Amino acid sequence: MRQNAGWIAAGAAAVLVAAGAVTYAVADGDEPAAGAPTADSADAGFARDMSVHHQQAVEMSYIVRDRTDDEDVRRLAYDIAQTQANQRGMMLGWLDLWGLPKVSSDAPMTWMGMGNAPAGEDGALMPGMATNTEMKELGELNGKQAEVFFLQLMTAHHKGGVHMAEGCVSRCTVGAEKRLAQVMVTGQESEIQLMADMLEERGAEARP
Numbered sequence: 210m211r212q213n214a215g216w217i218a219a220g221a222a223a224v225l226v227a228a229g230a231v232t233y234a235v236a237d238g239d240e241p242a243a244g245a246p247t248a249d250s251a252d253a254g255f256a257r258d259m260s261v262h263h264q265q266a267v268e269m270s271y272i273v274r275d276r277t278d279d280e281d282v283r284r285l286a287y288d289i290a291q292t293q294a295n296q297r298g299m300m301l302g303w304l305d306l307w308g309l310p311k312v313s314s315d316a317p318m319t320w321m322g323m324g325n326a327p328a329g330e331d332g333a334l335m336p337g338m339a340t341n342t343e344m345k346e347l348g349e350l351n352g353k354q355a356e357v358f359f360l361q362l363m364t365a366h367h368k369g370g371v372h373m374a375e376g377c378v379s380r381c382t383v384g385a386e387k388r389l390a391q392v393m394v395t396g397q398e399s400e401i402q403l404m405a406d407m408l409e410e411r412g413a414e415a416r417p
Contacts, residue, residue: 245307251380253309254320256300263293272348276355321376337369357413360404364415367397
């Protein structure tokens with residue numbers, strides 16, 4: 210497992226490098242040629258929604274780092290927190306660059322045609338997000354119980370994130386944002402497999 214955790218750390222570093230590269234591409238003014246995206250575009254919607262989605266992943270990661278001494282879980286949590294905080298900063302920066310608001314009166318996922326989906330309950334605003342109750346429970350567990358619950362919550366969170374990122378890959382128009390979305394898909398799918406292995410080591414599995 211320590212070797213696998215090392216691989217994921219290397220992968221996270223590669224994601225950060227790629228993320229920095231695409232940030233530079235947009236800031237350098239090479240995209241989009243026709244002007245900035247509109248407030249109701251997929252580009253803006255993805256940046257807003259994924260920023261919220263990422264923020265919860267960062268919060269979960271820092272919570273579990275205080276609830277366990279297991280180095281593999283702590284390393285994975287740190288990698289997730291750093292990668293997603295970096296990506297969140299990029300997306301919020303793009304919204305600033307485009308002169309667009311960071312919040313919208315539209316329901317989450319409207320840009321994916323899912324604005325009419327039932328509203329999330331107990332703070333789970335988008336697919337895969339943990340509820341307020343689950344976040345509170347994570348903060349009350351320790352050791353192996355905290356590790357398993359974190360891995361289960363983060364697996365579901367990543368699956369929801371992959372779904373959203375795939376939506377941007379197919380709908381967004383800014384090339385750099387589409388590339389970042391693909392980086393998210395690749396990186397989070399890799400982490401989902403890693404977390405499945407870590408859950409199996411702990412006699413558990415992802416929740417349905």
